[in-house]
Amino acid sequence: MRRRRAIYAGSFDPPTEGHLNIVRRGAKIFDEVIVAVAESTSKKYVFTTAERVALWKKLVGKERGVKVATFSGLLVNFAQRQGATAILRGLRNLTDFDYESTMAGMNRALSPQIEIVFLLTEPQYAHLSSSLIKEIVVLGGSVKGMVPPLVERELRKKLVGSRK
Numbered sequence: 001m002r003r004r005r006a007i008y009a010g011s012f013d014p015p016t017e018g019h020l021n022i023v024r025r026g027a028k029i030f031d032e033v034i035v036a037v038a039e040s041t042s043k044k045y046v047f048t049t050a051e052r053v054a055l056w057k058k059l060v061g062k063e064r065g066v067k068v069a070t071f072s073g074l075l076v077n078f079a080q081r082q083g084a085t086a087i088l089r090g091l092r093n094l095t096d097f098d099y100e101s102t103m104a105g106m107n108r109a110l111s112p113q114i115e116i117v118f119l120l121t122e123p124q125y126a127h128l129s130s131s132l133i134k135e136i137v138v139l140g141g142s143v144k145g146m147v148p149p150l151v152e153r154e155l156r157k158k159l160v161g162s163r164k
């Protein structure tokens, strides 16, 4: 039987509890979810591609049906090369919906055989975004419960130096 494989792509700078929730719920729907970490290009990331991959591997490396990879270029091309039938996306609010519906339309136009599957975020994660989380850490706030403890430690190392 053909395995149902979905791609969950993003910059994940860094991965949050909201991202993890989507991956884990996706793994219940699909035989395999590939977390596809966007390679750093012109965009300024706090974590390098290798670091973002390493974080994901520590977070989900042992979970059944979840794999971690990197990608660059068109997402639909990557999805096709991976033999995926779906692209998995998370939705937080209407702003996400607005952006995502245009993106989904474009991806469907490029590659009609790939379905775009949306999961609504759990309400407790609806306000989480990687960029806000970085800002909170820089300003000395706690992001406990927003990112896994490992991610919080790494964020502090990067953004606040070695100070506790």
Ligand code: ADP
Pocket (backbone or CB within 6 Å): 009, 010, 011, 012, 013, 016, 017, 018, 019, 022, 038, 088, 089, 090, 091, 092, 096, 120, 121, 122, 125, 126, 127, 128, 129, 130
């Ligand atoms: P990018 O902004 O580069 O597309 P992100 O790393 O911010 O990537 O997000 C990747 C995917 O995760 C997107 O589908 C996004 O909507 C979704 N996402 C981001 N934050 C959350 C969250 N808190 N809950 C659920 N889904 C989320």
